Amino acid sequence: xxxxxxxxxxGSRSCEIVDxxxxxxxxxxxxxSFFLYLLDRKSGFLRRRRELAHCDGxxxxxxxxxxxxxxxxxxxxxxxxxxxxxxxxxxxALILDRRLEQLQQMSDDPTNQMSQVFEKSHQYVKRFSRYKxxxxxKQVREILSRNKLAEFELCVLGNLCPETVEEAIAMVPSLKxxxxxxxxxxxxxxxxxxxxxxxxx
Amino acid sequence: xFFHITLERNMQLHxxxxxxxxxxxxxxxxxxxxxxxxxxxxxxxxxxTSVEDIGKGLIREGTGFVTFPVKYQCVVFRPFKGEILEAVxxxxxxMGFFAEAGPVQIFVSNHLIPDDMExxxxxxxxxxxxxxxxxxxxxxxxxxxIIGTRVDATEIFSIGTIKDDFLGVINDPGxxx
Numbered sequence: 001x002x003x004x005x006x007x008x009x010x011g012s013r014s015c016e017i018v019d020x021x022x023x024x025x026x027x028x029x030x031x032x033s034f035f036l037y038l039l040d041r042k043s044g045f046l047r048r049r050r051e052l053a054h055c056d057g058x059x060x061x062x063x064x065x066x067x068x069x070x071x072x073x074x075x076x077x078x079x080x081x082x083x084x085x086x087x088x089x090x091x092x093a094l095i096l097d098r099r100l101e102q103l104q105q106m107s108d109d110p111t112n113q114m115s116q117v118f119e120k121s122h123q124y125v126k127r128f129s130r131y132k133x134x135x136x137x138k139q140v141r142e143i144l145s146r147n148k149l150a151e152f153e154l155c156v157l158g159n160l161c162p163e164t165v166e167e168a169i170a171m172v173p174s175l176k177x178x179x180x181x182x183x184x185x186x187x188x189x190x191x192x193x194x195x196x197x198x199x200x201x
Numbered sequence: 202x203f204f205h206i207t208l209e210r211n212m213q214l215h216x217x218x219x220x221x222x223x224x225x226x227x228x229x230x231x232x233x234x235x236x237x238x239x240x241x242x243x244x245x246x247x248x249x250t251s252v253e254d255i256g257k258g259l260i261r262e263g264t265g266f267v268t269f270p271v272k273y274q275c276v277v278f279r280p281f282k283g284e285i286l287e288a289v290x291x292x293x294x295x296m297g298f299f300a301e302a303g304p305v306q307i308f309v310s311n312h313l314i315p316d317d318m319e320x321x322x323x324x325x326x327x328x329x330x331x332x333x334x335x336x337x338x339x340x341x342x343x344x345x346x347i348i349g350t351r352v353d354a355t356e357i358f359s360i361g362t363i364k365d366d367f368l369g370v371i372n373d374p375g376x377x378x
Contacts, residue, residue: 070281070282070283071283072281081206085206087202087204087205087276092203092276095276096248096276115236116237117247117278118247121245121247121303121304127289128287152202156202159202170366
């Protein structure tokens with residue numbers, strides 16, 4: 001039976017998960033050998049954990065804890081979605097509008113082809129998209145991406161358009177997580193730029 | 202949150218579709234099969250935006266059907282625990298209220314509505330503060346935080362809260378009450 005120990009930076013948030021994995025290993029199996037890994041990135045850690053889970057038959061406990069750990073406030077949304085491109089409501093609105101046009105050209109009666117999911121999403125993004133024209137949407141993404149934000153954070157800010165720094169941090173708590181050097185001033189400037197676009201749209 | 206992701210699927214195609222329009226048929230079938238579905242892992246597939254790659258087909262023994270591995274990009278909607286988003290209220294009752302964010306249903310229990318808001322069963326049932334300044338009723342727009350999700354094979358159902366800073370009814374785009 002093999003079991004691994006993963007050393008992370010003290011105080012980092014993966015320490016907690018590591019503890020749990022180690023405990024479950026110790027509780028259920030005898031330990032033959034330990035691997036020592038210095039990792040500072042959670043993604044690397046998760047990959048490693050999955051490998052361990054495979055070779056040790058700990059799979060069920062590992063996948064379960066991966067689900068339990070989901071928390072968008074700490075940017076724990078799974079590797080797959082973290083790497084994926086997020087879309088703001090206004091961008092989705094543009095995509096779905098175009099899609100609807102395409103379908104209308106293809107057939108005379110587009111309504112019965114639309115899935116309920118499509119329809120509901122379309123209504124939703126039309127109702128909640130802050131920026132209507134394409135150039136504004138582009139600018140918003142550009143401004144937000146200047147600040148080294150994760151895709152997910154970028155889109156939450158673009159969707160909710162907070163007005164104050166305090167509000168922005170309440171909406172996206174990971175802005176102020178450890179190891180991020182994002183100053184209040186930088187956030188404020190970003191929010192001001194966003195509201196300017198809205199004004200001149 | 203909406204995402205743009207790449208997914209893969211094995212498509213089975215009947216031999217009668219083989220011919221010059223094979224690719225079109227395959228794409229049309231993919232759209233019909235996939236759009237509007239929901240999986241716990243990826244959430245709701247809203248729309249396919251492009252087909253990246255269609256692999257080599259494999260004839261299935263006995264039936265003549267051919268299986269093609271297809272890689273496609275699509276827009277998906279997946280709610281996450283801890284995510285803050287805006288939603289439209291669809292139903293209000295004394296247990297709490299239901300709201301919809303795109304295809305996802307979100308329930309906000311009355312324990313997760315601020316204590317100063319009371320349920321009123323007038324002709325349009327609603328939650329109102331004691332001074333009457335804030336009102337939640339059908340078709341109100343609220344900003345809420347998702348605190349839990351339950352995933353079925355075909356549906357995602359979420360629990361939300363508005364009992365936190367900067368959450369609640371949106372009066373005016375950009376400002377939460």
